[in-house]
Amino acid sequence: MKADQQLVRTVDVHDRVGNVVGSKDVVLYAGLLNQAHEEGLLKVCTSILQIPTEENGRLAIVKAEVQTAKGLFEAVGDACPENVDEFLAPHLIRVAETRAKARALRDAVNVGVVSYEELDGVSLNRDSSPGSGAPIAARSPRHSGNGNGTARSRSNGHSRPPRSSNGNEPMSEAQRRYLFRIMSGQGFQKEAAENRLKDLFEVSDLAEITKVAATKMIDELLNAAPGNGNGGNGAEARHLR
Amino acid sequence: MEPKRVISVSQVNTYLGCPLKYRFQYIDKIPRPWRVASMAFGTSVHAAVEWFHKERLAGRTADMAEVLKVFDADWYAQNVEPLVFSERESKDSLAEKGRAMLQLYVESGNGTMPVAVEQPFELDLVDPETGELLDVRIRGIIDLVEADQTLVDLKTAGRTLEQGGLERHLQLSTYALAFLLQHGDIPKLRLDMLLKTAKPRLERHPTTRSVEDLGWTARLIREVSLAIETEHFFPNPSWRCTECEYFAHCQQWRGTWPDEQLVAISDGEGVGEIAGA
Numbered sequence: 268m269k270a271d272q273q274l275v276r277t278v279d280v281h282d283r284v285g286n287v288v289g290s291k292d293v294v295l296y297a298g299l300l301n302q303a304h305e306e307g308l309l310k311v312c313t314s315i316l317q318i319p320t321e322e323n324g325r326l327a328i329v330k331a332e333v334q335t336a337k338g339l340f341e342a343v344g345d346a347c348p349e350n351v352d353e354f355l356a357p358h359l360i361r362v363a364e365t366r367a368k369a370r371a372l373r374d375a376v377n378v379g380v381v382s383y384e385e386l387d388g389v390s391l392n393r394d395s396s397p398g399s400g401a402p403i404a405a406r407s408p409r410h411s412g413n414g415n416g417t418a419r420s421r422s423n424g425h426s427r428p429p430r431s432s433n434g435n436e437p438m439s440e441a442q443r444r445y446l447f448r449i450m451s452g453q454g455f456q457k458e459a460a461e462n463r464l465k466d467l468f469e470v471s472d473l474a475e476i477t478k479v480a481a482t483k484m485i486d487e488l489l490n491a492a493p494g495n496g497n498g499g500n501g502a503e504a505r506h507l508r
Numbered sequence: 509m510e511p512k513r514v515i516s517v518s519q520v521n522t523y524l525g526c527p528l529k530y531r532f533q534y535i536d537k538i539p540r541p542w543r544v545a546s547m548a549f550g551t552s553v554h555a556a557v558e559w560f561h562k563e564r565l566a567g568r569t570a571d572m573a574e575v576l577k578v579f580d581a582d583w584y585a586q587n588v589e590p591l592v593f594s595e596r597e598s599k600d601s602l603a604e605k606g607r608a609m610l611q612l613y614v615e616s617g618n619g620t621m622p623v624a625v626e627q628p629f630e631l632d633l634v635d636p637e638t639g640e641l642l643d644v645r646i647r648g649i650i651d652l653v654e655a656d657q658t659l660v661d662l663k664t665a666g667r668t669l670e671q672g673g674l675e676r677h678l679q680l681s682t683y684a685l686a687f688l689l690q691h692g693d694i695p696k697l698r699l700d701m702l703l704k705t706a707k708p709r710l711e712r713h714p715t716t717r718s719v720e721d722l723g724w725t726a727r728l729i730r731e732v733s734l735a736i737e738t739e740h741f742f743p744n745p746s747w748r749c750t751e752c753e754y755f756a757h758c759q760q761w762r763g764t765w766p767d768e769q770l771v772a773i774s775d776g777e778g779v780g781e782i783a784g785a
């Protein structure tokens with residue numbers, strides 16, 4: 268697809284200690300935004316669905332709405348200290364917002380390739396042409412290492428700090444509460460909600476649900492809710508605010 | 509340049525309650541093997557109140573049945589993982605109490621419209637008395653801002669405030685400090701307490717702070733931040749130990765608890781005994 272070809276960049280994929288273990292095609296937020304403008308972008312707005320607190324594991328969830336001549340597109344983005352670079356941890360709401368906007372923009376301009384801003388554990392290849400550059404500037408500290416040798420530093424001097432997350436951690440308490448709220452908005456209460464969630468995730472116990480799977484499901488449920496770009500009245504999203 | 513340390517109001521409160529618990533929770537990041545039911549209950553009530561005010565903020569009439577639905581869904585979700593109840597409480601009794609408390613809260617509205625709900629702030633800490641920049645950032649979330657610029661904190665509790673509790677309330681002091689640093693005035697403050705008494709009660713406690721109070725608050729936060737930076741993590745045994753999720757880890761820290769028992773407790777076994785210890 269033409270749009271994909273113009274927007275796509277190749278990025279390095281790192282393991283938990285910063286070694287490059289592969290590469291992946293991604294699109295950049297700036298490129299998506301340009302494309303959306305070309306396609307008649309009318310509005311981009313966001314609302315915070317969950318503010319990060321100590322009680323919810325500092326998980327920020329933001330919903331974005333993108334309106335173009337083709338219609339209204341909604342998506343959610345999340346960010347918590349485990350899925351952002353260490354230096355971005357104080358800015359979780361902003362990261363979640365960028366991720367939500369990137370996902371909504373991808374739907375709006377019909378790009379199937381995941382965006383750079385949605386990912387954790389990747390960096391742009393040195394020889395990759397960087398688009399309009401904003402993401403590179405924002406991410407440059409990843410290459411600088413900490414190197415100050417203080418006892419409190421969690422950086423190991425590699426190009427990337429070690430990660431505490433491997434994507435298989437169980438869903439957070441906040442995600443679980445959030446999913447039950449969505450279920451309630453869909454008319455499933457208590458045990459019925461629990462059973463519905465087990466069916467949706469194809470698990471026999473909610474403890475088997477991972478953080479990553481929960482994030483995807485929340486996104487899907489909100490996207491399937493009436494009132495978004497896919498048609499309907501937004502009852503669930505409203506119920507969650 | 510190293511980014512400035514950012515500290516939240518709840519971190520400061522946790523550290524002041526018990527520095528060792530702070531270490532277990534925020535530095536070692538030990539998953540809580542269980543939670544005290546009253547804390548989870550407060551969070552569910554809070555979620556429903558937040559939803560109620562957000563509906564009002566959006567210009568919609570918040571329906572009581574919908575408020576209760578939010579509470580029920582949240583409380584059910586909280587109970588999916590192990591909660592430790594006091595002898596007098598159970599999942600069902602608290603569900604009933606929560607519904608009654610929310611009914612009371614919604615019906616006793618003071619008519620003032622919210623202008624912000626769950627408003628986050630994060631800013632460089634400054635001593636308002638001297639203007640000194642204190643080398644730490646503070647962040648928090650204000651439960652409710654009313655149209656007359658009253659900043660409100662909502663708490664659920666088993667009993668009313670102790671003497672001096674309102675003046676010492678760190679969350680309200682930090683709200684006021686953040687407001688002063690952002691807007692240059694000291695706001696009105698209020699602590700709304702929903703009491704889990706046999707017949708639920710709602711108490712509204714208005715208060716305010718002086719610049720001297722807020723200077724003290726800023727310096728207190730700076731000192732806590734420095735103590736954390738320099739790794740001063742010692743136990744502070746108190747009534748809080750009876751509901752501390754890290755009781756077993758604390759015993760191990762003292763060296764009086766065998767490792768096997770710690771593993772069993774971390775897996776959720778024997779939490780009743782721990783909570784009542």
Ligand code: SF4
Pocket residue numbers: 526527528529743744745746748749752753754755758759
């Ligand atoms: S049991 Fe008591 S002293 Fe030990 S960590 Fe918990 S609150 Fe602190």
